[in-house]
Amino acid sequence: MSATGWIRERFAGPAPGGAPGGTGTWPRTALALPFIGMALVVALNYFSDTEVTVEPALTAVPALAAVVSRRTWYPLLIGLCTEAAAFLMALYSGSLGESVHSATVFAIVLVAAIGWVSTTLRLRQEKALADAQLVAEVARRVLLRPVPDRVGSVRAAVHYAAAAAHARIGGDLYEIVNTRHGVRAVVGDVRGKGLNAVETAAAVLGAFREAAHQEAALERVAGWLAVSLDRALHENDHPGVEEEFVTLVLIGVRPDGTAEIVNCGHPAPLLLRDSEAVRALELAETVPPLGVLDPGDVCPPVHRVPLLPGDRVLLFTDGVIEARDRAGSFYPLAERLPDRARGNPAEVLRSVHEDVVRHVGKQLGDDAAMLLLQYDPVVTLHELPQQNGHLTRR
Incomplete structure (x- = not known):
């Protein structure tokens, strides 16, 4: 075990970067929100009587995944699922060859990649903050003893x-x-x-x-x-x-x-x-x-x-x-x-x-x-x- 890990276990418990209850942690049930959003968009497109497709709304789904998840792979997984949903919606509405579908596919890939980068950077920042708080806690125990x-x-x-x-x-x-x-x-x-x-x-x-x-x-x-x-x-x-x-x-x-x-x-x-x-x-x-x-x-x-x-x-x-x-x-x-x-x-x-x-x-x-x-x-x-x-x- 590293010195930092021993100090964290001794003074501060699990690191906020990955343990439940850490900095910015959503409940596990929040991981279902991207799937719920995806289902709502698909249902809206299916029951809509207009000629206008709501397929571009799927681009918000991987962005939502980056917000609620603490795993860097989760926005990418949601991005793949969203691409599949976009393909099925375009197949159903007959817009596979249209520019709106191509633009939606590209936007989903871009948002999923941005979500992966933002989740990675956020976790690094939270780890740096957790380490700083750990040092402050150790310093407090040395300076202001119990x-x-x-x-x-x-x-x-x-x-x-x-x-x-x-x-x-x-x-x-x-x-x-x-x-x-x-x-x-x-x-x-x-x-x-x-x-x-x-x-x-x-x-x-x-x-x-x-x-x-x-x-x-x-x-x-x-x-x-x-x-x-x-x-x-x-x-x-x-x-x-x-x-x-x-x-x-x-x-x-x-x-x-x-x-x-x-x-x-x-x-x-x-x-x-x-x-x-x-x-x-x-x-x-x-x-x-x-x-x-x-x-x-x-x-x-x-x-x-x-x-x-x-x-x-x-x-x-x-x-x-x-x-x-x-x-x-x-x-x-x-x-x-x-x-x-x-x-x-x-x-x-x-x-x-x-x-x-x-x-x-x-x-x-x-x-x-x-x-x-x-x-x-x-x-x-x-x-x-x-x-x-x-x-x-x-």
């Missing part, structure tokens, strides 16, 4: 939707890691779109995955990201590098349940707690996005919030809250979140995303990422109460 259901003391889920058609990744980024300092996560948004945004997101994520383990202080993690971002922007020589920046929010859940939050120009996370209204975890002091200040000046304040078991913190990008409906109204995330905060974290994010799409009424115009963390500490044996020297089950 989030496990549990990371240390939290349960987690992520939902990501790229705005670009057929895209798997964009300018939004997320990551969550379990370190000796506790669980740490980041959600960010790179200014701009396209490959430059993807490169910048990759630089920030790579730096976070290293800094989250090395730095004990969360604000120093932000400083590390600022240095890495500045170096990546200048090394890659991005156009308009002076205007590049990244908004992001860092959160760390320490072993004692204290949440530490560092926000660099990003929408504030939302705290969901039973019997309480949704609360935005705003910082008293605002900090510019990374890339605005000199990296040496990046030292954001840390906001600390004690979490209770069951508390949920939602981190998101502006693609969610800036989604507009037809009237131009923004999506009210804080208002609608309580009604959709039922179920496990993955179900909550799925419900929120579906509600955002309903609010907009079409595909989102910007990348949108959401990361939901639920504080759910694991009770170890030594933490269970004891009675008479025996462990008490809970």
